Structures are given as C-alpha cells and as structure tokens.
Amino acid sequence: MFAGFMMNTWAVATIVAPVAGVVGFFVVLRGSAFPAHAIPKGAFAGAAGASLLGISTLAGLAVFSLLGALGIGALGRRSRHDVATALALVMMLALGAAFLSRTTEYEPEIYSLLFGEVLGVSTTELLPVAALGAVCIAAVIILYRPLMLSSVVPEIADAKGIGSHRMEICFLIVVALATAMTVPVVGALLIFSLMIGPPAAARSLTSRPALAMLLSVAIALLTVWAAIAASYTWNWPVGFFVGALGALSYGAGRAWAAWRHTRTTTPAAPAAPQRLAAAVDRT
Amino acid sequence: MHQLWTQIFEPGFFSSAPVHTAAAVGAAVAVVSAVTGVFTVMRGQSFGGHALGDVSAAGGSGALLIGLTPVVGFVGLGIIGAGVMDMIGVRRVRGRDLATGIVLGAAIGLSALFLYLDTTAGATTGATQQILFGSIFTTAGGTIPAVAIFGAIALACVAVTWRPLLLSTVSTDMAAARGVPVRLVGLLYMLALALSVGLSSVAVGAILSTALLIGPAATALRLTRTVGWAVAAACLIGVGATWLGILLAYDSYYWGSAHLGLPVSFFIVAVVFAAYLLSGLPAARTAAGRRGASTSLAAAPADEQIRA
Numbered sequence: 001m002f003a004g005f006m007m008n009t010w011a012v013a014t015i016v017a018p019v020a021g022v023v024g025f026f027v028v029l030r031g032s033a034f035p036a037h038a039i040p041k042g043a044f045a046g047a048a049g050a051s052l053l054g055i056s057t058l059a060g061l062a063v064f065s066l067l068g069a070l071g072i073g074a075l076g077r078r079s080r081h082d083v084a085t086a087l088a089l090v091m092m093l094a095l096g097a098a099f100l101s102r103t104t105e106y107e108p109e110i111y112s113l114l115f116g117e118v119l120g121v122s123t124t125e126l127l128p129v130a131a132l133g134a135v136c137i138a139a140v141i142i143l144y145r146p147l148m149l150s151s152v153v154p155e156i157a158d159a160k161g162i163g164s165h166r167m168e169i170c171f172l173i174v175v176a177l178a179t180a181m182t183v184p185v186v187g188a189l190l191i192f193s194l195m196i197g198p199p200a201a202a203r204s205l206t207s208r209p210a211l212a213m214l215l216s217v218a219i220a221l222l223t224v225w226a227a228i229a230a231s232y233t234w235n236w237p238v239g240f241f242v243g244a245l246g247a248l249s250y251g252a253g254r255a256w257a258a259w260r261h262t263r264t265t266t267p268a269a270p271a272a273p274q275r276l277a278a279a280v281d282r283t
Numbered sequence: 284m285h286q287l288w289t290q291i292f293e294p295g296f297f298s299s300a301p302v303h304t305a306a307a308v309g310a311a312v313a314v315v316s317a318v319t320g321v322f323t324v325m326r327g328q329s330f331g332g333h334a335l336g337d338v339s340a341a342g343g344s345g346a347l348l349i350g351l352t353p354v355v356g357f358v359g360l361g362i363i364g365a366g367v368m369d370m371i372g373v374r375r376v377r378g379r380d381l382a383t384g385i386v387l388g389a390a391i392g393l394s395a396l397f398l399y400l401d402t403t404a405g406a407t408t409g410a411t412q413q414i415l416f417g418s419i420f421t422t423a424g425g426t427i428p429a430v431a432i433f434g435a436i437a438l439a440c441v442a443v444t445w446r447p448l449l450l451s452t453v454s455t456d457m458a459a460a461r462g463v464p465v466r467l468v469g470l471l472y473m474l475a476l477a478l479s480v481g482l483s484s485v486a487v488g489a490i491l492s493t494a495l496l497i498g499p500a501a502t503a504l505r506l507t508r509t510v511g512w513a514v515a516a517a518c519l520i521g522v523g524a525t526w527l528g529i530l531l532a533y534d535s536y537y538w539g540s541a542h543l544g545l546p547v548s549f550f551i552v553a554v555v556f557a558a559y560l561l562s563g564l565p566a567a568r569t570a571a572g573r574r575g576a577s578t579s580l581a582a583a584p585a586d587e588q589i590r591a
C-alpha cells in the first residue's frame with residue numbers, strides 16, 4: 001500500500017489531519033458541530049455543480065463553503081445559530097439540486113466528493129491543498145487568543161472589545177477553508193467526523209488547551225491513516241472507516257473520562273433551586 | 284384573463300396525477316414536520332432534526348441492500364439513531380450536539396458503505412444523487428400509506444405529551460420540580476422526531492425533510508410566541524410553501540427554450556427561505572432604529588432562550 005500512486009494519498013492525509021485536528025479543537029470548544037457539518041455539505045453542492053459545468057471542483061468547493069460560512073454568519077445575527085445553520089444548509093443544497101438538474105449525467109466523481117476516495121488523489125491537488133492548510137493553521141495561530149476568549153468566556157471577550165459576532169464569522173471562514181482543502185481524500189460528508197471525533201476524545205483526556213490540540217492532531221492522524229490502510233486492504237470506502245473510527249475515538253474518550261470520574265471524589269452538584277435562580281437571572 | 288391564468292397554472296396542472304400525489308404527500312409531510320418542527324426549534328435541536336435525516340437515509344440504503352422496502356430502513360434506523368442520541372447525549376447543549384455529530388458521522392459512514400455495496404452489487408447508478416436530492420415527484424405509490432400511518436403516530440406522540448413537553452422545553456428544572464418525567468418526555472419527543480424525519484426523508488428527500496422541519500416552524504415562532512398559534516401558522520406556511528413550490532416546478536418546464544425545468548425541492552426551499560427572511564423584516568426595522576444602543580451581548584443567543 002506504499003506503492004507510488006498511494007504516496008499522494010498518504011501525503012494529502014498527513015496534511016489534512018492536522019488541520020482537522022486544530023480547527024476541530026475549536027469546533028468542539030465552541031459547540032459548532034452543526035456548522036462543521038453544514039458547511040462541507042453545502043460546499044459539496046457547489047462542487048458537484050462546478051464539476052458538471054466543467055469548472056474546477058476545488059473552486060466550486062471554496063466558493064460554496066465561503067458562501068455557507070457567510071450565510072450562516074449573516075442569518076445568525078438575529079436568529080438562533082442552529083436555525084440559521086439549518087436554513088443556510090438547505091438553501092445551498094437546493095441550489096446544488098438546481099445545478100445538478102441542468103444535466104442528466106451521473107458523475108462517479110460525486111461519490112468520491114461525498115465519501116472520499118483513496119485512489120483518486122492527483123499530484124496537482126497536493127500544492128493547493130497544502131497551501132490552504134497552511135493558511136488555516138496560520139489563521140488559527142493568529143486568532144488564538146481572541147478565539148479562545150470568545151469561545152470560553154464570551155462576556156469577558158465582549159468587554160475587551162472582541163465582538164462575538166465578528167469572531168464567529170472569522171471562525172466560520174476558517175472552517176470553510178478547512179472544508180475546501182480536506183474534501184479530496186476524506187470527502188465532504190466525513191470531514192466533519194475528523195473535526196469532531198478526535199478533538200472530543202482529546203478533550204476527554206485533558207483540559208489543557210495546548211495539550212488537547214496536540215492530542216487532537218495525533219488522534220486525527222492515526223484515524224485517517226488507519227482509515228486509508230483499511231480502505232486499501234478491504235476495498236470498502238475510506239469514509240466508512242473515518243466515521244467508524246471517529247465514533248470509536250469519541251466513545252473511548254467518554255469511557256476514559258467516566259472511568260477517571262468514578263475513581264475520584266466528585267463535589268456535590270449545586271442544588272436545583274440555585275440553578276433555577278441562575279437560569280432566571282440569565283433571561 | 285385566461286392568458287394570465289394559463290401563465291400561472293400551466294396546462295394540465297390540475298389534472299396531472301403526479302401533481303395530485305405530490306400535493307397530497309407534500310401536504311401531509313409539511314403538517315407533520317411543522318408540528319414536530321415547532322418543538323424542535325424551541326428545544327434547539329435543529330441539528331438533531333437534520334442529522335436524523337441523514338441517519339434515516341443510511342437506513343434506507345441499508346434496507347435496499349438486504350431487499351426490504353426503504354421505508355422500513357428509513358424509519359427503523361431513524362428510531363435507533365434517535366435512541367442512541369438520547370442515550371449518549373448530555374443535558375448541556377454542546378455535549379448533546381457533539382453526540383449528535385458522532386452518531387451522524389457513524390451513520391454517514393454506514394451510508395458510504397451501503398451505497399458502495401449497492402452500486403457494485405446492483406444496478407443503482409445515481410443512488411447517491413437520489414439519496415441526497417430525492418424528489419417529491421418520484422415518490423413511489425407504496426409510501427403513501429406509510430406516510431399516513433407513521434405521520435399519525437408522530438402527531439399522536441406530540442399530542443399525548445403536549446403539556447409536559449412544553450413545560451420541559453421551557454425549563455427542564457421547573458418541569459422536573461413539578462414531577463414531569465423529563466427524560467421520558469425527551470425520549471418520546473425524539474421518537475416523534477425520528478418518525479417525522481424518517482417519513483419525510485423517504486417521501487420528499489433529505490433536503491426537504493430538514494427545510495420543512497425547521498423553516499416554517501422558525502418563521503412561525505418569529506411571528507407569534509403562543510405555541511398553539513405557532514403550530515397552526517407553521518402548518519399553513521409549510522403546506523403553502525409546498526404547494527407553491529410544486530406549482531412553480533411544474534411551470535418551470537415551460538420556461539425558456541430548453542424545457543428542462545428546475546427541481547421542485549429547489550422551489551419549495553426557496554419559498555420557505557424567503558418566508559423566513561420576510562418574517563425577519565419587522566424586527567430588522569426596529570433594530571435599525573435602535574442601532575446606537577444595541578450591544579453585541581444582546582446578539583449572542585443564550586442556551587436557554589426560546590428565540591427563532
């Protein structure tokens with residue numbers, strides 16, 4: 001499985017996984033699981049349309065994922081975030097359906113866009129993917145402090161002049177870029193599995209951010225490498241293994257946390273009336 | 284006058300059998316989706332509602348693989364998925380969304396596997412496209428009884444648990460203090476959601492399933508705070524959008540010279556989306572008037588707020 005044509009696949013996977021691990025750390029921290037799913041899915045609609053119109057799929061991916069990020073951000077100004085995400089998603093999918101209706105051909109490429117394709121990575125894809133990945137990681141490094149503040153303590157961030165809405169848009173754009181670059185191997189539908197499973201597992205193991213991010217990258221790398229190896233060996237889609245391994249790592253993380261929890265004494269939870277009073281105070 | 288009429292209702296619209304089926308199935312799905320959707324939006328479980336659509340689709344392709352009718356797979360795996368989400372979910376919204384995402388990821392992985400096995404063993408080219416972009420006009424006749432039965436069950440679940448569900452949606456602590464079995468009610472709600480999403484996915488496709496679940500409900504909740512009126516409004520908006528979308532899709536075959544038409548899911552989603560945007564206009568005007576005094580804190584939604 002390390003023959004010449006597979007080296008591209010390993011290379012792309014090794015670029016994709018760290019980006020997924022780093023961006024995914026914030027996805028989990030901010031509870032942005034839905035946008036992390038919706039942006040790639042909506043982007044797929046654009047990519048499918050682009051491929052059927054003869055334009056580069058990467059361009060279609062990038063445009064639609066940015067469109068999705070900005071759409072979710074714009075709608076989210078005055079609506080619940082999950083409603084905004086759902087509506088932006090279905091609107092993009094509906095546009096994708098409209099594009100696909102322009103032709104009656106069936107493209108096998110659509111399957112690999114959705115679920116990933118171990119054998120389908122060409123050398124020309126490596127450079128743009130690596131470039132986008134570098135941009136993503138650079139963005140996270142630059143935005144690290146304000147992003148952490150607005151994710152963990154939004155009120156303090158607001159007091160410091162870091163608008164939570166602006167940070168949300170910036171973060172969604174980073175997710176959009178990460179989406180566009182990671183689709184070739186893993187596929188649009190499963191990139192978010194890489195952005196949720198490994199970081200969630202990492203956070204179950206430690207609460208220190210830097211360590212959690214490193215662990216997240218490590219687990220993501222292991223996941224995607226194992227998925228490629230398994231897909232190569234048994235011929236089943238790589239996406240299946242990514243989804244399964246993502247769930248396994250999350251489950252293992254939860255199990256570990258639960259086991260640790262039972263071994264240490266836990267402080268009593270605050271009494272119900274106090275929580276209710278706090279809830280009333282917040283509304 | 285006659286010309287205007289035929290411009291709006293192209294010839295053959297009212298007598299077309301596929302249109303009748305689509306209108307009936309679409310209306311039924313819209314009503315069930317609207318009712319469950321109002322609670323879904325209030326409980327902040329739009330992700331769960333959408334995720335169950337993909338989980339159901341995995342069940343559908345799995346059922347095809349072992350020779351069962353897709354409906355069984357859609358509803359069956361939907362219910363299992365909802366049960367798992369409820370079981371591993373935690374009360375905090377973020378933890379629950381993570382659990383939803385994990386189940387969704389596993390289900391999509393299964394989808395990938397089933398579709399792969401389908402296309403290599405069978406002859407279903409375009410199955411991928413069909414699953415994702417399935418159309419109301421290609422609804423098989425056999426699904427209509429299933430839609431009716433499962434839809435009725437879903438509505439019954441919501442009707443039976445109406446007050447406790449409402450109470451535990453507004454405040455889980457107060458509901459628990461009043462003796463409401465919050466977890467049981469939550470589980471029943473997830474089952475109703477799974478049924479609703481499962482049947483809407485098989486009847487009208489994955490896109491419309493989410494759109495009809497969230498869109499009309501969110502629009503209605505923007506227009507009124509009373510749950511009863513919201514449910515009624517959501518049903519009206521959902522059915523109206525569905526029928527308008529069917530009409531536009533039918534007419535679109537007569538537009539332009541290519542006579543290709545545009546898919547009905549595109550039109551229905553567009554109408555739902557437009558309705559939602561329009562319902563935000565009154566709030567936008569008042570916000571513009573208060574622009575100087577607004578703070579970004581006010582724009583950040585709190586977990587517990589009921590806001591569409």
